[in-house]
Amino acid sequence: MPLYFDANTLLQVSAVFHGFMAGVWLIMAQIFRIAPRAALLLSTAYLCIIPALLCLDCQIWWPALLQGWLQKLLSLLGFALMTLGIRRMMRLRMRWLDIAGVTGLSLAAMLALSFNGHSSAALALNSAGMGVLTLLAARDVLTGGRATLLPWVRAFIVVPYVLMALMLLGRSLSLLWLNEHRPFFVQGQHASAALAWAYLLLTLAIGIGLVGIVVTRLIDRIQYMTLRDPLTDALNRRALSAELAQLQAQVERGQTHSLVMLDVDHFKQINDSLGHAGGDAALLHLVAVLRTSMRDLDRLGRLGGEEFCVLLPHTPLPDAARVAQRMCEALRRSPLIWRDQRLPLTASFGVAPCQPGDPQGDSSLAMADWLVYRAKALGRDRICVAEPGRSLGRELPSS
Amino acid sequence: MIIASTPTHAVTLLAAIVLVFAVASLFWWVMAQGARLAPRASMGLALVNALLAASLALHSLRGEAPHWMSYWASDVLSIAALGVLRAVMPTLVRGRLAWRSALALLLPAAALLGALPYSGDMRTETRVVFASLSTLSLMSALDTWRALRQRVSVTMSMLLSGPLFVISVLLLGRLIESLVLPGNNTDILGSGDFNIAWLWSMLAMNLVLNATMAFLILAKLIRRIQRLTRHDPLTDVLNRRALSEAIDTEHARLQRGKPYALVMIDMDRFKQLNDSLGHAAGDAALQRLVEVLKPCVREVDALGRLGGEEFCVLLPLTDIAGAALVAERMRLNLEESEFLWQGQSWPLTASFGIAEAEPGDISADAVLSRADRAMYLAKAQGRNVVQAVDA
Numbered sequence: 001m002p003l004y005f006d007a008n009t010l011l012q013v014s015a016v017f018h019g020f021m022a023g024v025w026l027i028m029a030q031i032f033r034i035a036p037r038a039a040l041l042l043s044t045a046y047l048c049i050i051p052a053l054l055c056l057d058c059q060i061w062w063p064a065l066l067q068g069w070l071q072k073l074l075s076l077l078g079f080a081l082m083t084l085g086i087r088r089m090m091r092l093r094m095r096w097l098d099i100a101g102v103t104g105l106s107l108a109a110m111l112a113l114s115f116n117g118h119s120s121a122a123l124a125l126n127s128a129g130m131g132v133l134t135l136l137a138a139r140d141v142l143t144g145g146r147a148t149l150l151p152w153v154r155a156f157i158v159v160p161y162v163l164m165a166l167m168l169l170g171r172s173l174s175l176l177w178l179n180e181h182r183p184f185f186v187q188g189q190h191a192s193a194a195l196a197w198a199y200l201l202l203t204l205a206i207g208i209g210l211v212g213i214v215v216t217r218l219i220d221r222i223q224y225m226t227l228r229d230p231l232t233d234a235l236n237r238r239a240l241s242a243e244l245a246q247l248q249a250q251v252e253r254g255q256t257h258s259l260v261m262l263d264v265d266h267f268k269q270i271n272d273s274l275g276h277a278g279g280d281a282a283l284l285h286l287v288a289v290l291r292t293s294m295r296d297l298d299r300l301g302r303l304g305g306e307e308f309c310v311l312l313p314h315t316p317l318p319d320a321a322r323v324a325q326r327m328c329e330a331l332r333r334s335p336l337i338w339r340d341q342r343l344p345l346t347a348s349f350g351v352a353p354c355q356p357g358d359p360q361g362d363s364s365l366a367m368a369d370w371l372v373y374r375a376k377a378l379g380r381d382r383i384c385v386a387e388p389g390r391s392l393g394r395e396l397p398s399s
Numbered sequence: 400m401i402i403a404s405t406p407t408h409a410v411t412l413l414a415a416i417v418l419v420f421a422v423a424s425l426f427w428w429v430m431a432q433g434a435r436l437a438p439r440a441s442m443g444l445a446l447v448n449a450l451l452a453a454s455l456a457l458h459s460l461r462g463e464a465p466h467w468m469s470y471w472a473s474d475v476l477s478i479a480a481l482g483v484l485r486a487v488m489p490t491l492v493r494g495r496l497a498w499r500s501a502l503a504l505l506l507p508a509a510a511l512l513g514a515l516p517y518s519g520d521m522r523t524e525t526r527v528v529f530a531s532l533s534t535l536s537l538m539s540a541l542d543t544w545r546a547l548r549q550r551v552s553v554t555m556s557m558l559l560s561g562p563l564f565v566i567s568v569l570l571l572g573r574l575i576e577s578l579v580l581p582g583n584n585t586d587i588l589g590s591g592d593f594n595i596a597w598l599w600s601m602l603a604m605n606l607v608l609n610a611t612m613a614f615l616i617l618a619k620l621i622r623r624i625q626r627l628t629r630h631d632p633l634t635d636v637l638n639r640r641a642l643s644e645a646i647d648t649e650h651a652r653l654q655r656g657k658p659y660a661l662v663m664i665d666m667d668r669f670k671q672l673n674d675s676l677g678h679a680a681g682d683a684a685l686q687r688l689v690e691v692l693k694p695c696v697r698e699v700d701a702l703g704r705l706g707g708e709e710f711c712v713l714l715p716l717t718d719i720a721g722a723a724l725v726a727e728r729m730r731l732n733l734e735e736s737e738f739l740w741q742g743q744s745w746p747l748t749a750s751f752g753i754a755e756a757e758p759g760d761i762s763a764d765a766v767l768s769r770a771d772r773a774m775y776l777a778k779a780q781g782r783n784v785v786q787a788v789d790a
Binding site: 005006009010013016017020023024027028031032034150153193197200201204205208211212215218219221222225226230231236237238241272275276304305362 | 408410411412414415416418419422423426429430433435436555558599602603606607610613614616617618620621623624627628632633638639640643677678706707764767768
């Protein structure tokens with residue numbers, strides 16, 4: 001028995017899915033407050049596309065004068081909003097000129113052509129506009145997902161966009177060249193079921209991919225938060241220990257790493273005189289200053305209270321001492337400004353190498369800790385560097 | 400919407416629904432494997448969607464595939480799908496699979512259907528199938544409602560469990576239909592208006608079901624994020640920011656004549672403990688301390704970690720005498736508690752400073768610093784004592 005599928009039914013199922021996704025994004029925006037602006041754009045976009053899917057048959061009752069142009073304009077607008085929403089969701093710079101340009105051009109050309117009676121050319125431009133918009137969305141997903149998505153996941157998510165764009169552009173070309181004879185995927189009874197299947201499948205894939213992106217983003221945020229100190233955004237002690245253990249494993253294979261430990265001077269007085277909010281501001285200021293002297297691959301962690309540690313991979317001890325010196329001087333140069341008061345903020349530093357035979361890095365940390373203690377004892381706001389053969393280390397002369 | 404009453408229409412619709420189910424199944428599988436997102440629930444949902452797709456696909460082969468496959472197996476697969484749903488639902492909130500009750504329904508239903516002839520108008524078979532389906536979905540719905548009610552607002556619980564109730568009512572509707580109109584053709588490939596409407600509602604139900612599950616998982620993720628922003632990851636008590644907020648709120652109530660007191664707690668000789676037994680021991684000691692202190696704290700009180708080995712308890716509607724009682728009980732419990740680290744015993748004690756909010760305190764910081772001073776006094780007195788300062 002040959003099986004005929006009904007294209008209209010398939011497009012109606014697509015329409016139901018669009019309505020469903022519009023509801024999903026509305027709930028995301030209004031109730032869960034996940035990416036609310038992007039979610040609202042997506043919700044509106046899905047709603048805009050529905051009439052074009054439902055009204056294949058409805059030209060019968062649709063005012064003949066409009067010839068279904070309203071649905072075509074709405075679905076073009078829907079694609080534009082969708083691209084805009086995706087751009088916002090991928091946290092890319094909100095440029096909208098390209099999207100507005102493509103939409104405007106295709107709109108103007110469409111209207112001009114249809115008033116001159118070239119209705120199929122106008123339809124072709126409508127399709128082309130939607131195809132280009134889909135390509136823009138594909139590019140945004142590719143660039144925006146670089147940081148958070150694995151390459152194969154990114155490819156998996158992008159493929160439906162590319163296929164959808166190809167389908168729309170192909171439809172546009174067929175309308176232009178085959179003219180009114182047998183263009184494919186055009187409204188009405190001749191709509192091919194195969195293309196309706198493709199549209200349904202691609203819509204499902206795109207819609208679900210977008211939900212997947214949002215969910216991955218939430219999971220990333222949780223992972224980030226479990227590794228960070230909530231106040232300063234530095235690594236928390238557990239995360240720093242894990243990083244240090246990794247460096248120690250590399251030390252066994254002959255790499256040279258160092259670490260700098262530091263403790264804010266007179267932090268208790270700062271807290272007592274400025275209150276806890278002042279103390280927090282001091283720590284935030286400290287972290288901001290330290291970061292200016294750090295490379296991308298260096299790691300800053302808060303060991304607790306006012307004690308911090310900077311891991312310096314691939315850095316021999318003398319270089320690490322220079323980094324500590326730079327940090328110490330930078331702190332001295334930039335006092336804390338709190339409620340129009342300028343307050344000196346300094347720290348005592350201990351610099352130690354990551355030593356072999358210490359898988360968890362405990363003795364490296366203990367040595368750096370001891371050197372910080374020495375720096376405090378010698379009068380604070382200075383640096384002590386480990387030195388082979390001298391258990392007390394060596395105080396770095398102030399420059 | 401114009402519903403064309405042709406068989407191709409029903410077949411197309413059925414095929415489209417199977418496609419939607421299959422894509423949803425793939426989505427959950429990727430979520431479980433790739434994102435490790437609530438893996439048991441996600442795998443369960445992948446299975447639910449796959450079973451439903453298989454059930455419908457087999458159903459559509461009636462007349463072509465072997466009789467037992469397209470009838471009995473198709474029906475049992477659909478019951479199994481809702482059985483899996485019922486089983487994984489509790490993992491989202493409590494972390495336990497409820498497979499016993501699901502199996503208790505699935506197995507007898509499967510056996511009963513196996514014994515039935517599947518001929519004639521199949522009204523008995525239909526009744527067994529839909530009775531099982533609606534019972535299972537009702538169980539999932541009730542479970543979700545009960546679990547959500549304890550955690551989120553009424554509106555949120557209704558929104559999230561409502562769709563499941565609607566689904567069970569729809570399934571019940573099909574059962575009632577077979578009782579009221581026993582002669583009606585219940586074949587889902589039929590082209591009757593009721594059947595077409597039923598297929599559409601099937602699609603809607605499945606979309607809603609998947610969305611509900613996704614929202615339940617999202618709600619769980621968001622709760623976790625909220626928890627992380629308010630709690631100290633090591634000891635799971637409030638972090639400083641959350642505790643400060645609680646104290647500030649309480650201080651605002653002070654103007655309306657509601658007193659409150661603070662207990663500042665600092666573990667004794669924490670530095671030595673860290674230096675001699677290591678940071679891991681220090682962490683364990685802090686966890687032990689919280690474990691001992693928690694029973695002394697009422698539901699309305701707030702225990703938080705200010706940082707390092709310093710903790711603070713906010714006691715609403717409590718004066719200095721009440722605070723002294725609480726602090727003394729905590730001190731005693733801690734002194735009598737045991738802390739073992741790798742077989743080595745270490746005495747856990749803490750110094751306590753208490754302070755009561757005075758009408759003259761401009762901000763909560765004043766009360767905090769009084770409690771802080773009292774705590775230092777306690778340290779100076781040889782630790783392991785409760786102290787207050789004169790305001």
